[in-house]
Amino acid sequence: MTAPDSTTTIDLVARFPDFVTADARPGFSGFIVKKENLVEVATTLRDEFGFDLLSNVTGVDYLADNKMEVVYHLHRTTGGPGLVIKVQVERVDPVEVPSLIDVWAGADFQEREAWDLMGIKFIGHPDLRRILMWEGFEGHPLRKDYKEAFFEEEVKPFKSRWPDGKHTYAEFKNPFRDNLKFPEGFDPDKYAPQSEDDLYFSLERSSMKKEEGDLNTDHIVVNMGPHHPSTHGVLRVAVELDGETITSLKPVMGYLHRNHDKIGERNTYLQIIPYTDRLDYFNSMANNFGYVTTVEKLMNIPVAERAEYIRVIMAELSRVQNHLIFIGMLINDLGSMYTPSLYAFEERELILDIFEAVSGARMMCNYFRFGGVVRDIPEDAMQKIKDLVFDRLQAKTDEMERFLNENEVLVARLQGVHVLNAEEAIHHSVTGPVLRAAGVPYDLRRADPYSVYDRFDFDVAVRYNGDMYDNYLIRFDEIRQSLRILEQALKQIPEGPINSQKPQYQVRVPAGEAYGRIESPKGELGFYVVSNGKPNPYRYHVRAPSFVNLTAVETMCKGVKIADFVALLAMLDIVMGEVDR
Amino acid sequence: MEENKYEGLNLPNYNIPEDIQNVVSITTLDRLYNWGRRWSVWPLMFGLACCAIEMIAAQTARYDMARFGMEVMRPTPRQADMMLVSGTVTKKMLPSIIRLYNQMPEPKYVVAMGACASSGGPFKEGYNVVAGIDKFLPVDVYIPGCPPTPQALIAGMIKLQEKIDKQSIKKVRWYEKGKVDSNYVPMPILGPDLIDVRRNAEYKEAAAKKEGVA
Structure with a gap:
């Protein structure tokens, strides 16, 4: 057995006595950082303490405590145990936490995922779109108060599917007899699906700048996938091209998001x-x-x-x-x-x-x-x-x-x-x-x-x-x-x-x-x-x-x-x- | 007597002189038509999830699906005869699958490979999972397993061949007048949840009922 991941001699509380506290819950470890000072602490950890690798970013929804927690797992590429820092915010809508994308670019997709699935808004993230679900999807599914269409019970194992000698299906519990759930008063005829403009705008935003004196050529946008023989499955990539050269590129995923x-x-x-x-x-x-x-x-x-x-x-x-x-x-x-x-x-x-x-x-x-x-x-x-x-x-x-x-x-x-x-x-x-x-x-x-x-x-x-x-x-x-x-x-x-x-x-x-x-x-x-x-x-x-x-x-x-x-x-x-x- | 090479093609009980047996066959048009089609089912090269890996394995040397005329995987739907739905169908992916299906020329077949494509499988309860491709596409063969072994896949393909054998050129839908596009599936829309446009009336009714209660 290796030692628990976050066993570390670093005393962050001593370094930042005003806005860092140790996580004292039994079984938990790491440090809780005030959200206003998150970027400062993160930068210090990267530059002074050598935590150059942001392994993991995720959120936890503590519904009973009315709290949302964002958890960051940091490691050093020189090896050794990691460090956990957490930010706790009140569970209001929307939950707002500063983005760490400028400290570690690896936070990009992980923060987008936390936004998509948990509804945590990362302030300062340049491209905070949904990543696994589509734009326009109702709700943030990983929140504890989100119930799926086929929701049966809170925890498994479920009760028998064979009560009184008759088999029941998950479909029987849903009004549409399908894995569907719509907001109240939803009218499909009046619904206008959201366009993918955001994706293409962000593609354009991050496009490479033309150099002085270059020929002025038009760029074209090509969508590869989700059905494409060489994207290794159902990945879709939106590519902006200048001739044959890629000037900007955004992967679009979630086509195999199986929850x-x-x-x-x-x-x-x-x-x-x-x-x-x-x-x-x-x-x-x-x-x-x-x-x-x-x-x-x-x-x-x-x-x-x-x-x-x-x-x-x-x-x-x-x-x-x-x-x-x-x-x-x-x-x-x-x-x-x-x-x-x-x-x-x-x-x-x-x-x-x-x-x-x-x-x-x-x-x-x-x-x-x-x-x-x-x-x-x-x-x-x-x-x-x-x-x-x-x-x-x-x-x-x-x-x-x-x-x-x-x-x-x-x-x-x-x-x-x-x-x-x-x-x-x-x-x-x-x-x-x-x-x-x-x-x-x-x-x-x-x-x-x-x-x-x-x-x-x-x-x-x-x-x-x-x-x-x-x-x-x-x-x-x-x-x-x-x-x-x-x-x-x-x-x-x-x-x-x-x-x-x-x-x-x-x-x-x-x-x-x-x-x-x-x-x-x-x-x-x-x-x-x-x-x-x-x-x-x-x-x-x-x-x-x-x-x-x-x-x-x-x-x-x-x-x-x-x-x-x-x-x-x-x-x-x-x-x-x-x-x- | 030399074993007849064209067993699947010949009608039984015709006595063909021995010396021309290798060059002459007596058969019906249906049988000839189906015989040609059954040995050249071109699958759409289309992998969704774990099952796609077993599909690739079935194409490789050990299992070699080429023995059944099914090795020509076409990445474009315009050249494919059969769509092998190999994996979990998610709501986000569904419009693409439907579009591919609509773009396939007749005759076309759908094979649901594995538990997920057949029913949603272990991921059925998920909020982004379609509980079986048969809610949208007419499935010809279901192959159970998670994932099905290559042998199971090949068994499923043989079942499809048997199905093709039973079709008659006079009755198939793609030659019937006015029925060419009878298999067209309207595109679902990604809204607050997956909107199956064929069921719009049902959604409205449910919404109205809810409002009535409130």
Whole structure:
């Protein structure tokens, strides 16, 4: 077990005695800052205390106390524990909090999300539009007094769907027999849908300034997606073009917003685990890992020794297949349709076979439990893992590198195309391989070790040019490091029980908060869970690496050619299940 | 006797002389028409969520959907025969899906892949989730699973082929007079919630009733 995230020696109260107080609620930590002084405190924390990475921004609605709280999780890219600061405001409409976008640009999308879902207005945010829902949607769904159309009960498990021997449907409880809810007196004939002018205005606002003496050309706006073969799912991007050059760009998302946060707050702790599978659906094992680590932190329970190793093995296998698919898909986007991705999928199938053998499902594993895993690795699956790790995957990685790395077309398309430099990446809260390819050796497995990662000998993959070619190569580096970890884990794995707890249907989680984070293949995957001692979490928030990394896409793409944009998007390795949640 | 290669095409009980069996088939027009269509169902390249990954897996070497003539994924709806709704349909995405469907030429089929597309699945209660694409589009085949394995997907595709086999050129809607656009679905509007314009009268009635009570 690692120490609670916010254990820190920094005494912010002594530094700012007038407007900072320590959060004294039992189970909570961090500091409560007066909202008038938030920007000042944040700037000091960044510049004096070195908290250069804003991991997570989210809100919590304390309906009973008539309070809204905005929570900021800060970290240092040099590693070590984080710091939590909070702002509490009265729950009036609208709730107003100063925006931190000038201190950390990574706050951009996260603040927009908090505005969209919780109705917290960030004063000073230049582009505070809804991000996951559409403009014109009624209400802020993550507020505790918002009830969905299919609302049944506050918490699960629901009452029987089979009362008196008759099956009932959720539809029966809604007047429209559908997932619909309209404000009172709503007249569809008189309704004029909101146009997307705001989006296009903001596109124009952030457009690059023309230089003196340039030809005066008209710009055109192109909408890519949500149905587009290379936006990796249902992402939509509004692009303003000057000829072939991108002058401005805004991603539009929410086309796969499946309400993980809201559903999670109704589920019991255990019921959330299968939902986490569906976040980043390439890496269900990693998602499970992040969530159970967070709840274990809250529950303060140990994890069975053997289970720790099983977890590491599964998470690293997951990373290997994710990066292989990444390489295949990237080259797909560069125009070499199918061949490399067919090779990648061949290896992926073998890894999925292992997942299926241990958990029963290829993709949605639902394998981790609090205190361990759900079942042990069968003998033959263990043999398969060993064959893969010690033999096949090494050879296949070599093979792929041999075929691809010096390919003339690939090098020409990738080398020298700038992605991000270290400063921009940190400023935009980018984590994962993209940050490491920009020369920042920030890997949570080393920077803030969780599970048993401190026992393995591995290098943090890092490359320094920050161009696309480095971003591509670092994936191979990471596969190799993962295989190194896997080799050690397979040699060291002890015998023993696979769960420190009894199998249980409902877990007892004491009141408090926890922010747990792991290094998912895409970056820092964080879960923020607030418990009030009841069987379901009071607040459940996913800090998805794909979503936050996308904040930087505008910076990355300005001034590049539209053909490279597709590859740059592939470079971020986003998964829409995680972006939209 | 040599095994007849065109089994799906030939009508049974016709004795074709052995020496011309490989070049002559006796069949009906319906059968010929359906035989051609069933082996070249071109899916719309259209992934929504997790199921799309299994759809890709079904296209790759191990499962190889090309065996059924379904490997030609078309990113444009104008060239596609079948829409594979592979994942959760959200309210925000729905207008785009309907537009794609309306742009597909006849004959067109819809396959709902997975629990979400069939009914809303685990996310049904969500405020942004449409509880099944069949509320808007006529679904031909439902494939259960979350996500369905590639095998299940292929089984669903075979079911679609069986459905195509049973259609008759005389009765299909796309050749019937005045019915060409009979499958047109009016575009829903994103308002305070999803407005299904076909149900406007119902919404008004509900609003009026509420006001009456108040």
